[in-house]
Amino acid sequence: MAVCGDHVDHGGDQGCSRVDHGGDQGCGRVDHGGDQGCSRCGRVDHGGDQGCSRCGRVDHGGDQGCSRCGRVDHGGDQGCSRVDHGGDQGCSRVDHGGDQGCSRCGRVDHGGDQGCSRCGRVDHGGERVTVVVEDTSFSAEKSLLVHHCGYFQALFRSGMRESRRGQVHLRNLCARSFLLAMHVFQGERPLILDADHIQETVECAAFLQAASLTKHLTDLLDSHNCLLMFHSAAAFGLADLSHAAALFIRDMYQELEAEVSETLPPELASQVRSLSPSVLVAVGAHAPCTAGDTAASRTLCYLDEEEDVWKVLTNLPPQASTSMAGVTVLDNKLYVVGGVQGIQKQPMDLCFCYSVEDNVWSTIACPAQLRYNFPLIGLDGRLLAIGGESKHASMSSVETFHVRTGKWTFSARLPRPAAGAACTKTLGRVFVCLWKPMETTEIFEYSSGREEWSPVATLVRRQSYGHCLVGHRDRLYVVRNGPSDDFLRCLLDCYSLSSGQWTALPGHFPNSKGSLFTAVVRGDSVLTLSRSGTQEYWVQDTTWRPRGQKKGFPRSGSLCTFLLRLPSAV
Incomplete structure (x- = not known):
């Protein structure tokens, strides 16, 4: 039996997961003679036009596979295994003839009014309907509206006369809020800065029964709009948005207490006060241990800010x-x-x-x-x-x-x-920092709908790279080392997702024991932690202003920090 490191353990013609050998049987990374292997994983254990049993991708002649997943388990003009329909219809990521599928994710496994089962978007020639809001007419695909709105699902399945017409009138809604809703349904993330627009959009989400629009509003919660969102969502019956806004207000209750008393009805103010606030929790770097040898330090601890003391929450499993x-x-x-x-x-x-x-x-x-x-x-x-x-x-x-x-x-x-x-999330989006020589930090965003990482911004600074990424509202803050590998005094750069502009924050930021790399966001504050202290920064656009300091974590070593809401019994 031949052994090839970690990759091969085979005999005769049998392949392994990473073997380049003869015969007809493929392996994990083979493009060999005879029937060529899959360009993705190289495995060949099929015949004819059947796809690879490992990843399904077939780039070996005949009908080409899907350019996205490559899987081919069809004949003739039928699509790939991500297309569950007949006829000549293909998906937009299959390099074959026929009608194209969804331009967003390419998947088409629908019929009638249903949208794409993956992203809900359908723009492949489906039936369109005109929606009239105020004096504005919107041309929209019926399947898109049905996928995102409970209102349109009920309307088009009701059999009512209006459901069979090519035009639907929506009364008591604002055109600009319906336009914003359409952008959200198509995967966009528009900001809403106007208070009246926020209230109109909350009403629109409630009327349309649009969960994706409600989720978008939740992602936009901040200290400027949380009270309005809470009050409006409670009035229009959007329970998820109302609860999320109440939690946000509870985390900033110290700053918003006066406004809560002045602007909210007593029952809503009482609802906020009944909730548990987020607390800072930390755990050190611990290896496993035996059940009878549990270390006393293998604990999760939380900061009691009123008493300014760290308390044990629970022990780690051995x-x-x-x-x-x-x-x-x-x-x-x-x-x-x-x-x-x-x-x-x-x-x-x-x-x-x-x-x-x-x-x-x-x-x-x-x-x-x-x-x-x-x-x-x-x-x-x-x-x-x-x-x-x-x-x-x-x-x-x-x-x-x-x-x-x-x-x-x-x-x-x-x-x-x-x-x-370095990685963070904000506005319901995920971002990551990657380094590239020389002295370049690149930011990418993950798109679950399109399954890809898209470039967002590039930062070039002499002898400096991004080591921590903090997201707050529509801004990304890159924490980077100072010149000559100076990690004790770090520098911050701010990238605006709205304007696409970089701004350097003034001054240096102390980074004792890597405290800046533990940053967590709570409301409009950033909390950082080290053994010497818990530092709070008040975040305002292009400034981080030191606000107050609490007791440091009582143990040395690297730390993981996060926020939890503790039950009242703790």
Whole structure:
């Protein structure tokens, strides 16, 4: 039996996952004689026009596969396995004849009025309808409206006379808010700065029963509009937006207390005060230990800001590692994914979830590729494990954990391998910093609808790279080292997503023990943590103003910081 490092363990003609050998049987990375292997994974265990059983991609003559996923399990003009329909219809990412599919994600597996099952967008010649709002007429695809709006779902399935006409009149709505809704339905993220426009859009979301528009409004919550959003959402019955706004106000109650008393009805003000605020929680870097040898320091601690003291929240499970692990919070649950154990940095094959409400740890599935030294981001019911390291090599692969199903799937790869990349989320969007010689920091945005990383901005600074990325409203703050690898006094640059302009923040920012790299956003504040102190910065556009300092974390070493809402019993 021949052995080829980690890649080969085979005999005869049998292939392995990464073998270049003869015969007809393929392997993980082979483009060999005879039937050529798949250009994506190289595996060939098929005949005729059938696709590869590993990734389905076929670039070996005959009908070409889908340019996106490459899978071909069809004959004639039928589409790829991501097209579940008959006839000549193909998807927009299949390089074959026929009608093109969705221009956003290419997937077409619908009929009648239903939109794309992946992104909901349909612009491939579907039936159109004219929507009249005030004195303005909008031409829209019926399937797009049905996918995003409960109102149109009910209308077009009711059999009413109006549902069979080519024109629908919406009364008591504003044209500019319906226009904004259409932009949101098409995957755009428009800002709303006008107070009247916000109220009109809340009313529009409630009338249309448009969950995606409600989610967009939630992503836009800030200290300027949270009271208006809360009051309007409560009035129009948007429970999700109302609750999100109330939580935001609770986190900034000290700053907004006077306005809460002046502008909100007593019952709404009481609702805000009944909620638990977010507290700063931290955990050090800990390797697994045996059940009988649990270290006293293997704890999650939270800062009691009233008493200015750190208190123990819970102990880590003995098998859990927070050393070089991905740690994040989603829906008030803490997730610990990956990490290492031992001096050889052996990847962990156990991942954990902590419910603060139940004070219970549970295990979850691990990513397909075990990894460490990577950012973990929680957003919209999913966790994103972005890049990292495996076997001492940087990775570009990205995996998504779907909380509802408990399963991991592969997502769009990073433009290049990256370990420990700076990452953040704001406005419901995910951003990552990647380095490129010389002295260049590039920011990319992840698009789940298109499954790609899109370039956003580039920052070139002498002898300096972005080591931390902080998102607040429509601004990204890059924390970078000073000249000559000066990490004690860092510099900040601000990128506006609205204007596309960079602004350098004045002055230097102390970074004792890497405190700036622990930054978390709460309302309009950024909290940073080290052993010497917990520093709060008040964020206002292009300034970070020191606001107050609390007690530092009582233990040394690297830290993971995050926010949790603790039950009143804690």
